[in-house]
Amino acid sequence: MDRRSAALLALLAALPLFSGSDYVQSVIVTAVLFAFVTTGMNLIFGYAGQHAFGHPVFFGVGAYASALLATRAGMPVAAAIPLGAAAAAAISFCIAVPCLRLRGLYFGMATFAFAYIIYILAQSWVALTRGPMGIPAVPPLFAPTGASLSPDERFYLLLVAVLAATVFLLDRLLHSPTGRAWIAIRENEDLAASIGVRRFLYAAAAFVAGAFVSALGGALFVHYEGFIDPTAVGFQTIVTAMIMMIAGGTGSLAGPILGAVVFGVLSELLQIAGEARNLVLGGVLLAAVAFLPEGLVGIWRRLRPAPQSLPSSPAADESLPEAYFDPRRPILSLEIRDLAKSFAGLRALEGVSFTVEPGEIVAVIGPNGAGKTTLFNLVTGFLEPSAGTVRLGGAELAGLLPAAVAARGIARTFQVTSLFSGLSVEENLRTATHLWSLRNPLDALLRSRRFRAREGEIERAVEAILSLTELSAHRHTAARALSYGDQRRLELAIAIATGSRHLLLDEPAAGLNPAESNRLRNLLRGLKGLGFTITLIEHDMKLVMELCDRVVVLNYGRKIAEGTPAETARHPEVIEAYLGREEEDAPAPQEPFPASTAFFAEKEPDA
């Protein structure tokens, strides 16, 4: 657990010692209960980056579930609480499935609509919830005994203990492949898919895990309060929780707890505000988004110095660890047969066939708009082919989602630099090891021996790749702060870190100066030596000529030539495609690719 959360929790545990009155105590209890809601919502909102606006509703759902189990089913309270939370988590899964078909704000709107459905049900399904009258006489968790601590005191200590355990476990989860995958889909969804992170699975996991945490708070709440009515799933509860989370600061464990505690007084303020409750709440919300862009923890973060980039320690062993070479992903030939793609009648690609054999470097070249990036998108699952097949060692790839293609052992880079730009270089690489990491969350929670061993291997691989791509000195730099050349190398490093040894590189040399371009050539040669198979789209003909075993030339969506660099350079159709017909006034030169220049300086706005 990080220091901030630990300090906060210790403070919370000690708080009631200083408070005499029952009133103050109840304010503190409410604040700690809200800390469950904000912590739960933070998983999906702050970490996985999906704007689940309606998420705090699961607090009330858990409360209702536990109350019903205890009053209707006569279950002991100690069993009703976890079961109630589990029931709420199950409901949250049913809501996540349709909602996650949408993205961004639309996803947020859908979760909000679902929260409203739940509110209507709580109001009007009178047979179950007793409607607006609510459920009275919910039994408490602790009966009064002769012990020195009152039931309320015992309840409070339990509350802080459960919160501490939750934060402890979440911290372990966040520092594991699961947490890294959440952050990956937040930072860059397309890149996350290309390193094998399945958005739906991980977003749903964050949604449900968060709902469980929220609902646990709700279930504890209802046995403290002894009563529940539809306001627990209502608009004000949701907005209060949202304010607390945003004002505390998303994307850290301490922020939402801090927000819940500091803004816990809000609910008291609202009692005083009476009729103008929403006016006050709205004003606080507006002030929070305007003046606390990073939340309260942002202030803390600003006071703390940034980590220094240390000179790279000479690693004892810079070879890639064994786990990296996943035997389930052998290097196979990539066969593309009659691949075609039309966009609403426009034929971007038509009947393209070629094969990339293990260990080769193959270039795909062609004028702008020839269909090169479309080809990559088809192979990697970002587009679905209109016709044709893509096989890796005989297994069909066409029709698979990008993350599934990545899992078969193909990694790609994008034409426009694509990184997890808010993360450090090191974190980018660690995240990219997703496919060969130990992803079972149980291993992460228990920090099992094999989990620790695999994480150790990941660290070694990160080290090896940092030094291979000469990025060690920038390990702590945020990706967005790197120079352009370093960013392009980081992209390549991410592709390498996936463990895929079939790389599809989309214009890796675009925009590089001659020195950087040379560095790239040496790096790619080195990768070939390590057994990587590389297909690249490239306009830098010097690089293509010097590096590639074979060249495939596309024009207007068709393959017009294939062969060694020298063969294709002499091919009449290729010369025509690049330089126009001979009849036209410019005389065709002998050699279409001047040896020393990048042929096309500008970027290709691809189909």
Added chain:
Amino acid sequence: MLELALEQIVNGLLVGVIYTMMALGLMVILGILNVINMAQGEFYMLGGYMSFVATALLGLDYLSSIAFAMLAAAAVGILVERVAVRPFLARPPYVAFLSTLAVSMILSDGAQLIFTPDPQNIATPFPLNPIVIGPIDLTVQNIVIFLIASTIVATFAAFLKYTRLGMAVRALAKDHDVALLMGIDADRIHTLTFAIGAALAGAAGALVGAMFGVYPSMGELPLLKGFSLVIMGGLGSVGGVLAAGLTLGVAEGLTAGFISSDLTNLVAFVLLIAVLLLRPQGLSGRRLSRG
């Protein structure tokens, strides 16, 4: 049986056109600013109250009061855009959601403090005795309201389709960056968009207010239903939203007539879930990613 069905369908079409007005306002703001305007329901409420104020206090007739309501809502819309949206456009998109949510809460409580929570009625000059057309009873008021609502929707669609300004709005929705390169003044269009979106909601509130009265929380449900329609209608098509709006109105009418009037407010969300489940791509298939 059949008579009830016909009656509910006709009523449903009336309600549906008004839902469409709400949804179109949300859609145009979402499409151009990438902002879910949570204050849209309060623009609707404001329209209702402005129509009430105009008829009861300023002595305007009902038809002029609708224009007054639209202008007042547009003015407040412009103010909201300046104060609570424009400063946050550079931040992540959820920030403007929260800021407009805050505005919505402030406006609805403000209305409650000024006008009290009790419903107010807008006086209209139209006779309330029904005209019987075959099996259907219609009031003159409902017919007039339907015609006004349809005219406003048609005018909005024509504006988007045929005017230069409408074209600029569509260009901005299609590709923000390229539109800027073409010399479109984004700030001006943003202001205009909010004004139009608010005016649509304000008109809807004035029309519905005449039928069912006005009260501070009247905008909550139309807002949420408007959201559902924007998603169901295919995110960005006027025709799609209109089709979804009319379907919703009729489905609600039939639910109220044949199942239970308690369940009408769930219909929108049930339809939404159905659409989400049956159209696996989601309805937003604009992104590159299929992950």
